[in-house]
Amino acid sequence: MTNSDCVDAILLDIEGTTTPVDYVLGILFPFARVHVESFLQAHAQDIPVQADLKRLWQEYEADIAQDLSVPEWKKDNQTSGAVPYIDYLISIDRKSTGLKSLQGKIWEQGYRDGTLRSQIFTDVKSAFERWTSALKKLFIFSSGSVQAQQLLFRYTEVGDLTGFLSGYFDTEMGPKKEADSYHKIAQTIKIPPARILFISDVAAELRAAQSAGMRVLFCLRPGNLSSDSEGFSVIQNFNSV
Numbered sequence: 517m518t519n520s521d522c523v524d525a526i527l528l529d530i531e532g533t534t535t536p537v538d539y540v541l542g543i544l545f546p547f548a549r550v551h552v553e554s555f556l557q558a559h560a561q562d563i564p565v566q567a568d569l570k571r572l573w574q575e576y577e578a579d580i581a582q583d584l585s586v587p588e589w590k591k592d593n594q595t596s597g598a599v600p601y602i603d604y605l606i607s608i609d610r611k612s613t614g615l616k617s618l619q620g621k622i623w624e625q626g627y628r629d630g631t632l633r634s635q636i637f638t639d640v641k642s643a644f645e646r647w648t649s650a651l652k653k654l655f656i657f658s659s660g661s662v663q664a665q666q667l668l669f670r671y672t673e674v675g676d677l678t679g680f681l682s683g684y685f686d687t688e689m690g691p692k693k694e695a696d697s698y699h700k701i702a703q704t705i706k707i708p709p710a711r712i713l714f715i716s717d718v719a720a721e722l723r724a725a726q727s728a729g730m731r732v733l734f735c736l737r738p739g740n741l742s743s744d745s746e747g748f749s750v751i752q753n754f755n756s757v
Contacts, residue, residue, distance in 0.1 A: 524711040530658040532717035539635040556595040571614030620664035627671040634668040643754035644680035653682040698728035719746035
């Protein structure tokens with residue numbers, strides 16, 4: 517076994533680690549883009565959605581202040597006026613907390629009505645079973661909102677996997693490429709960083725986690741955007757962990 521024998525917790529990325537990149541880029545993102553306008557028309561007055569829109573408006577103002585070329589957000593129409601900017605953020609996969617929160621709410625409708633069923637790699641469920649049987653605590657750290665993470669693991673093609681997971685973290689903890697985010701996670705779950713294994717397909721995230729004192733592994737899955745491990749130990753599935 518690799519690394520897991522000397523840790524108490526395993527922290528996992530989602531996209532490219534537990535779940536194919538193409539599911540996120542090819543199914544989830546297009547679903548959000550197609551449904552964002554109708555969702556806002558129905559829910560723009562909901563307090564949580566208003567909070568997302570407020571964050572996104574602040575982000576839009578910051579982009580304008582930096583003279584970035586972004587689609588115009590016509591503030592006199594909070595629903596359809598916001599759509600071009602939101603569509604732009606989705607298209608560039610910006611790690612925006614407001615965007616990720618809004619996407620999670622849009623995806624919830626698709627999961628609940630059966631339109632969406634999340635894909636996971638074939639070794640994930642058995643690894644979750646093995647790790648939890650060995651008394652490892654499992655956590656998720658993803659740029660997607662906590663809500664989106666919970667939905668993804670609740671509505672998988674192989675059933676509800678949320679029972680295996682002890683907690684979820686998103687960018688409310690901080691950026692995934694900054695060591696302080698991993699310090700905060702370790703403090704939150706009350707496990708020393710040296711007893712936590714972080715697995716991701718992004719070397720910059722591994723550097724940040726390693727700087728925080730965590731053990732790390734680079735996950736190389738079919739369809740991942742990069743195969744450059746930058747010197748980190750590589751796994752191609754969870755069977756050896």
